[in-house]
């Protein structure tokens with residue numbers, strides 16, 4: 001008998017008719033069970049049934065109980081049950097209420113909440129950006145790697161990697177396919193390019209195992225030197241290539257190297273959620289399509305913009321660790337606990353590549369935030385100060401400022417390279433190079 005059948009049987013008890021308005025689904029991955037009910041009592045009965053079944057040896061790894069829009073229970077793999085009264089849920093609700101208040105106040109034109117949020121974010125950027133101290137050596141301001149770049153896409157990994165340098169990282173590497181290597185090198189001598197990845201068309205079936213090992217070894221040599229790895233810009237969807245990248249991600253996780261996952265990296269992760277599940281050093285940066293796929297896969301429903309905040313919190317709770325930055329007109333960020341909306345002015349141009357700038361920026365800022373947190377001995381498990389959330393917030397604010405500045409200069413002709421050129425000036429306005437802050 002499956003765990004869900006046991007739970008269902010236990011819940012049914014004597015009075016089967018009480019189960020009237022239940023929606024009960026068994027999910028494929030790791031016996032996830034989603035239970036929705038508008039009946040509070042039934043939700044509680046479900047939780048007790050789960051505990052009972054687990055006590056008897058069952059172990060559904062994640063159980064989400066939704067009881068209308070106002071409360072939610074989440075049982076994690078350690079059988080900890082977050083009830084509606086838990087601090088985490090209370091904080092979620094508080095943040096949602098604050099957001100609503102902001103929206104209302106905005107309607108009444110009393111204050112501009114986006115300005116207030118942007119000001120907080122700018123203060124935070126000032127706090128984490130390292131000073132240009134002559135005593136620091138190369139590498140201390142960040143070593144970033146981008147895994148991406150194939151025959152079709154050479155722009156995306158370049159945009160991500162060069163943005164990291166323009167913001168202030170010391171070294172930026174790109175791991176791409178052989179075809180893409182020379183092209184990316186020719187865009188910039190600043191990037192360290194490793195053309196080590198292979199696509200199916202260039203590898204015979206009988207070579208695949210050994211080629212895959214070689215690729216992993218090539219990346220492994222460098223792995224622990226990186227402060228953050230961006231996986232996915234311009235990676236493409238070749239199955240052999242994605243298999244190799246999956247192994248690289250496992251290795252990065254074993255080595256506790258933070259990951260920013262974007263573009264085709266999200267395509268890979270959406271079908272292999274265990275790569276990031278329970279990993280708080282991962283950031284997912286989905287665009288509209290990528291978010292839709294994630295929501296369908298994880299929550300098994302459609303994107304609901306009326307409940308955007310709640311849905312993002314649920315998604316992050318399910319994935320249990322990573323921070324999610326949902327890109328769009330406003331950038332929504334959550335790690336399942338904290339929630340941030342970034343919506344300072346950007347550019348009305350939607351040219352391709354802006355998400356790539358963002359992924360490189362988030363990699364740098366989250367590395368700086370982690371560095372600052374460890375220098376101050378801040379508790380990294382305190383998610384109010386989750387450096388990955390703060391890195392997302394800083395990256396989104398800066399990208400939008402740079403995009404606004406580029407648009408002011410170039411109008412309809414604004415391209416991604418123009419925005420990259422404005423990163424330095426935008427950061428300078430927030431955090432002047434001569435300010436000497438530490």
Ligand SMILES: NC(=O)C1=CN([C@@H]2O[C@H](COP(=O)(O)OP(=O)(O)OC[C@H]3O[C@@H](n4cnc5c(N)ncnc54)[C@H](OP(=O)(O)O)[C@@H]3O)[C@@H](O)[C@H]2O)[C@@H](O)CC1
Nearest residue numbers: 153154155156233234235236237263264289290352353356
């Ligand atoms: N200058 C550059 O080099 C730039 C390169 N870029 C790079 O492009 C890559 C894709 O990112 P994107 O943002 O275009 O994908 P997105 O909006 O999810 O999909 C749009 C539609 O296309 C489809 N589709 C995509 N890939 C497909 C495939 N291989 N084969 C078949 N279908 C595919 C997709 O279909 P679906 O995902 O629904 O299956 C959806 O309908 C990614 O690596 C990104 O980094 C960008 O960063 C921009 C600048």
Ligand SMILES: Nc1ncnc2c1ncn2[C@@H]1O[C@H](COP(=O)(O)OP(=O)(O)OP(=O)(O)O)[C@@H](O)[C@H]1O
Nearest residue numbers: 287327328329331346347352353354355356358400
């Ligand atoms: N409607 C909008 N108004 C203002 N800014 C936006 C809007 N949509 C997106 N952005 C900004 O552009 C950034 C990139 O979002 P976008 O949806 O273009 O990503 P993407 O599709 O992954 O980009 P890429 O072409 O690099 O793959 C967002 O983080 C946001 O700051």
Ligand SMILES: [Mg+2]
Nearest residue numbers: 263287355356
């Ligand atoms: Mg993208």
